[in-house]
Amino acid sequence: MGMYFNVTYMIKSFPALLGMVHITLLVTLVAAVCGILLGAGIAILRIQKVPVVAPVLRVFISFMRGTPFLVQLFLAYFGVPEIFSHIGISMKGVPPLAFVLAVFSLHMAAYGAEILRSSILAVPVGEKEAAMSLGMTTWQMYRRVILPQAFHMAIPALINTVIGVVKGTSLIFNVGVVDIMRKAELMAGNSQRSLELYVDVAIIYGILIFLIARIGRFLERRHRDGRDLAELSEA
Template identity: 35%
Template sequence: MDFSFDVIAHNLPYLLAAARWTLVISVSGMAIAIVLGVLICAARLSHSLVLSRLAALYISFFRGVPLLVQLLMFFYMLPHIGIDLPAIGAAIAATGMCSAAYTAEILRGALQAIPRGQSEAAEALGIPPLALWRRILVPQAIRIGLPSLVNELILLVKVSSLASVVGIAELTRVAQNITGETYRPLEIYVTAAAIYFVINFTLSRLGRLAERRLQIG
C-alpha cells in the first residue's frame, strides 16, 4: 500500500479540529491542577496533622489509581450523587484532579528549595500567612518547578487521549474513526503523531522561553 498524501490533505482539517479538544482538556486540566495543587501543597506542609494527613491521602490516591479508572469513575459516578457533568467536563475534572496530586508534589519540592530565612523574615515583618504564600512562596515555587510543570502539561496532552473512552472526539478518537472509514491507518496515525509532536514541541519551547525569562541571574 502506497503512502498517500492526498489522504492526509483530505483528513487533516478533521484532525486539527479534534486537536482543539486535546488542548482544551490538557490546558484546562493543568489550570485546575495548579490551583488545586497549591492548596494541597499548603495542606501537606501545614502544621495541622489532619490537613497534612488528608493531603497525603489525596496524593496517594490520585497517584495510585490509573487515570483511566478515575475518568470512568467521574463520568459514571458523579450523576449518582447529583452532579451531572458533560463528558468534556468529567474529563477535565478527572485530568485536573489527578494532575493536582503530581503538581502538589512538584511545588512541595520547589518550596523546600526556598531558603527558610525568607519565611522567617516575612513573619518578623508581620506579613500574614496568606500574603506570604501568595506574594512570596508560590511565585518562587512556580519558577523553580517550571520545568517539571511544563513536563506535566506535556504528559497531560498525551494522556488526554484517554478521554476517548467517554466519547469525546479528541485527536486519537477522531484518528481511529477516520481509519475505520478510510482503511488508511498509516497516513492517519502518522499525521496524528505529527500533530501531537508539534503541540508538545511548542509547549516545550514556550516552557524554556518562560524559564529563561524568569531565571534570576
C-alpha cells in the first residue's frame, strides 16, 4: 500500500459514502421538526410558570444543554433498556436509530426551548395586550400572534442549532447506527486508506451545512421582504 494521498480512491469512494447521507438527513429532519415543536411547548410552559412542570423542565434543559451528545446517547442506549428491564419490559427489539432519534429530538428541544423563550419574551407587550383585548384565549394568542413572530425572530439561532445537530450525527455510529462515519470506518478497515475517506466525509458534511445555512438565509430574507411589504401596505 502506498502512503501517498490517493485522489482516485477518494473520488471512487465518494458515492458509497454519499449513499449513507439519508441517515444523517433523517436524524436531522426528525430532530429539527420534533425538537422545535417540543421546544415551543416547553418555552410556553416555562413562561407561564406552570407549577411543578416549569421547574422540572428547567432541570431537563440544563441537563440536555450541559452534557455532551455522546453521553446522552450512551445513557439512552444503555440506560433506558436497563431501567425497563427491571419492570419486566424488554427493549431488545428497539433499533439503535430509535434511541438516536429520541435523543437528538430532546437535545434540539432543549436548545429550541431557550431560543424560542427569548424570542417570545421579545414580542412587544402591546401585541399581547391587543390579542387579549380581542377576546383571544391564551392558546389563541400564542398560536395566532406570538409564536409566528417568535419563530421569525428565532430563525438564525434555530438554524445554527440544526447545524449543530448535523455535526452531532457524526457520533451516532457509536451506538451501532451505520451512517456516513461508520461506513467510512468500515471502508478504511478494508482499504487501509483512512485519510481519503475522512476527506470525503468532511466534504459531505460541509455541503450539508452549507445547504442548511443557505436555507436559513432564504427564510430570513423571505420574512424580511414580507415584513417590509406589510409595512408599505400600512403606510
